[in-house]
Amino acid sequence: MTSAHRPLRLSVSAPGRPDTILATAREAERRGMERLVVSETAYDPFVQLARAADATRSLELATGVAIAFARTPMTLAYEAWGVHEASGGRAVVGLGSQVKPHVVRRFGMPWSRPAARMREYVHAVRAIWHSWQTGDRLVFRGDFYAHTLMTPVFTPGRVASGPPPILLAGVGPMMTAAAGAVADGFISHVFTSVEYLGRRVLPGVRQARAEAEAAGAQWTRRPFEVVGNVFTAVGRTEEELRANVAAVRERIAFYASTPAYRPVLETHGWGDLHDELHRLSVRGRWQEMGEAVDDEVFDTFAVAGTPEDAAREIHRRYAGLVDRLAVSPPDGADPSLAMDVLAAVRDLE
Numbered sequence: 001m002t003s004a005h006r007p008l009r010l011s012v013s014a015p016g017r018p019d020t021i022l023a024t025a026r027e028a029e030r031r032g033m034e035r036l037v038v039s040e041t042a043y044d045p046f047v048q049l050a051r052a053a054d055a056t057r058s059l060e061l062a063t064g065v066a067i068a069f070a071r072t073p074m075t076l077a078y079e080a081w082g083v084h085e086a087s088g089g090r091a092v093v094g095l096g097s098q099v100k101p102h103v104v105r106r107f108g109m110p111w112s113r114p115a116a117r118m119r120e121y122v123h124a125v126r127a128i129w130h131s132w133q134t135g136d137r138l139v140f141r142g143d144f145y146a147h148t149l150m151t152p153v154f155t156p157g158r159v160a161s162g163p164p165p166i167l168l169a170g171v172g173p174m175m176t177a178a179a180g181a182v183a184d185g186f187i188s189h190v191f192t193s194v195e196y197l198g199r200r201v202l203p204g205v206r207q208a209r210a211e212a213e214a215a216g217a218q219w220t221r222r223p224f225e226v227v228g229n230v231f232t233a234v235g236r237t238e239e240e241l242r243a244n245v246a247a248v249r250e251r252i253a254f255y256a257s258t259p260a261y262r263p264v265l266e267t268h269g270w271g272d273l274h275d276e277l278h279r280l281s282v283r284g285r286w287q288e289m290g291e292a293v294d295d296e297v298f299d300t301f302a303v304a305g306t307p308e309d310a311a312r313e314i315h316r317r318y319a320g321l322v323d324r325l326a327v328s329p330p331d332g333a334d335p336s337l338a339m340d341v342l343a344a345v346r347d348l349e
Contacts, residue, residue, distance in 0.1 A: 006323065007346075007349040008315075008318065008319060008322070008323070008324065008325045008345060008346075008349065009034055009035075009225075009323060009324040009325070010033055010034055010035070010324070010325060010326075010342045010345065010346060011033070011034065011035040011036070011037045011062065011064070011227070011324055011325065011326040011342075012024070012028045012033045012035070012036050012037065012326070012335070012338055012339055012342065013037045013038075013039070013064065013229075013326050013327065013328050013329065013338060014028075014036055014037065014038050014335055015038075015039075015041070015043075015331055015335075016038040016039065016040075016041070016042075016043045016045050016048040017043065017048075018043065018048065018051075020335065021038070021048045021051060021052055022051060022052065022055045024036070024335045025052035025055050025056050025059060025061075026055050026056065027335075027336060027339065028056075028059055028339060029056045029057070029058060029059040031339050031343060032343075032346075033059065033339060033342060034059070034060060035059065035060035035061075035062050035092065035324075036049070036052060036056075036059050036060070036061055036062065037062045037063070037064035037094070037326055038052075038061075038062070038063060038064065039063070039064050039065060040063065040065065040066050040067050040070075041331075044079075045063045045064075045066055046063065046066065046079040046080065046082065046083055049061040049062075049063070049083045049087075049091070050082060050083050050086050050087075053083060053086040053087035053088075053090065054086070056087075056090075058090075059090065060090050060091075060092050061083055061087055061090050061091055061092065062091070062092035062093070062094055062167075063080075063092075063093055063094045063095070064094040064169075064187065064227075064326065065094040065095055065096035065169045065187060066079075066080075066093065066094065066095055066096070067095075067096060067097075067098045067102075067103070067107070068095040068096065068097060068118060068121050069097055069098060069103045069107070069109055069110075069111065069114070069117070069121075070098070070103065070107040070109055072145065073121055073124035073125045073128060073145050073147065074124075074128060074147055076093075076095075076121075076125055077125050077128040077129060077132075078156070080093045080125075080164055081129065081132065081156050081159075081163075081164075082156070083164075084159055084163070084164045085156060085157060085159055088159075088161075089159050089160060089161030089162075089164075091164040092164055092165055092167065093125075093164050093165065093166045093167065094167045094168075094169060094187050094227075095118070095121075095122070095166060095167070095168055095169065095183075096168070096169040096170075096187075097114045097117075097118055097169075097170075097175060099258065099260050100114075112144075114174075114175065115172075115174035115175045115177070115178045116143070116144075117144050118168065118175065118178050118182075119178045119181065119182050120142040120143060120144050120145060121144070121145065122166055122168070122178075122182045122183060123140070123142065123182065124140050124142060124145045124147055125166065126163070126166070126219070127139075127140040127147065128140070128147055128150070129163040130163075131150050131155070132150075132155050132156055132158070133158050133159070133162065133163060135155075137150075138150040165184035165185065165222060166183050166184050166185075167179070167183055167184060167185035167186065167187050167225070167227065168182075168183040168185075168186060168187065169186075169187035169188075169189055170186070170187075170189070170201075171189045171191075171192065171201075171260065171261060171263070171264065172260070172263065173200075173201075173204050176201050176204050176205050177204045177205065177207070177208040178208070179205055179208070180204065180205040180206060180207065180208030180209035180210075180211075180212070180224075181208040181209070181211065181212050182212070182217075182219070183219075183224075184219060184222050184223075184224060184225070185224055185225040185226065185227060185323075185324075186202075186205045186224075186225075186226050186227065187227045187229070188201065188226070188227060188228050188229050188322070189229065189261075190229040190230070190231055190255075190328045191252065191255035191256070191261050191264060191301060192229070192264060192301075193264065193267065193268065193300050193301055194317045194318070194321065195267060195268070195300075196264050196267045197228070197321065197322075198321060199267070200263075200267060202226065202321075205226070209224050225323040225324055226321075226322045226323050226324070227322060227323070227324045227325070227326060228318045228321065228322035228324070228325050228326070229325075229326050229327075229328050230302065230303060230314055230317070230318070230325070230326075230327055230328065231248045231251065231252065231301055231302035231303070231328050232248075232302065232303055232304075232310055232314070232327040232328060232329050232338065232341055233245040233247070233248040233302060233303070233304040233310075233329070233330065234304065234305060234306060234307050234309075234310045234329070234337050234340070234341055235306075235337070236306075236337070240334075241304065241305070241306075244304075244329065244330055244333050244337075245298075245304050246290060247330030247331070247332065247333070248298070248302050248304070248330050249290040249291075249293045249298060250286065250287075250289065250290035250330075251330060252290075252293050252297065252298065252301050252302065253277055253286075253289035253290050253292060253293050254281075254286075254289070256270075256273060256274055256277050256293070256297075257274065257277035257278045257280065257281040257289060258278075259274075259278065261274075262274045268300060270297065273292070273297065276292060277289050277292060280292070303317075307337060307340035307341045307343075307344050308344050310327075310341045310344075311341050311342075311344030311345045311347075311348060312344075312348065314327065314341070314345055315345055315348045315349075319348075319349075325342075325345065327341050327342060
């Protein structure tokens with residue numbers, strides 16, 4: 001699981017907007033990027049990735065992340081398999097739990113013991129895919145989910161390359177350990193400093209993966225990958241750079257105001273900043289939140305400058321720490337800027 005002496009693999013993050021996804025996918029493939037990642041915000045990532053499948057030939061198509069608990073394992077299995085089959089086996093399924101208010105109040109779905117639920121969720125999805133791929137009877141019973149009915153009319157076609165890999169995102173120790181224990185890879189949350197990732201997260205991920213390998217878990221036959229994410233504010237002009245820096249500050253402030261991410265700030269002695277930002281968020285004072293993120297905090301969680309400046313700093317921080325890198329520009333930023341950064345990172349390898 002060590003990343004030393006291996007070149008960074010590169011992923012392009014895209015917002016998944018219906019009016020830009022096809023152009024972004026085509027440009028990413030043309031420029032030699034390896035994976036297109038679409039997160040689940042205002043649009044269903046599987047829908048947009050299915051569209052991108054028809055516009056590309058070699059580009060991997062990944063969710064980064066899809067909200068697992070917004071769906072049953074069966075629902076997720078169908079959506080992901082659809083992209084995988086349509087693309088000729090190029091889907092990569094990145095899953096995240098989201099936080100309780102969104103799962104319960106936005107999606108209207110149950111929430112309990114999220115790390116244990118996520119472990120079972122991944123096992124359930126794999127059991128469904130195994131039934132589709134092999135024709136074996138579907139029999140999965142767990143504490144949270146049961147799937148015991150699958151007839152031929154509801155069974156999709158086999159995919160020659162086999163089921164897609166499943167990557168899990170996490171921040172806290174229980175969810176990050178779940179990634180190491182049951183997934184094919186770990187996705188570092190974008191609100192993660194290099195110090196938090198290296199000291200607090202990866203040791204637990206690697207220990208859980210080693211235990212799964214020692215137990216002979218079938219899924220460990222696939223290589224495990226660690227995916228790093230970094231907020232990136234770049235611009236070709238001073239005006240563009242200022243706008244993107246301001247937007248990234250607001251994103252950092254949003255995550256820093258969320259109680260689930262307080263431990264990340266506490267690693268740096270900034271627990272009080274969370275308290276301040278949380279109070280502002282409750283009052284809806286979003287602009288003030290961004291202004292409360294000073295340069296020290298910004299530089300800990302983000303990189304900024306020209307694409308070449310950002311690439312050098314990203315390479316310094318992440319080379320040898322992670323296997324794959326995704327840069328996360330603010331919403332509304334020109335997606336080709338992220339590709340400029342990744343191309344510059346590739347030139348440093």
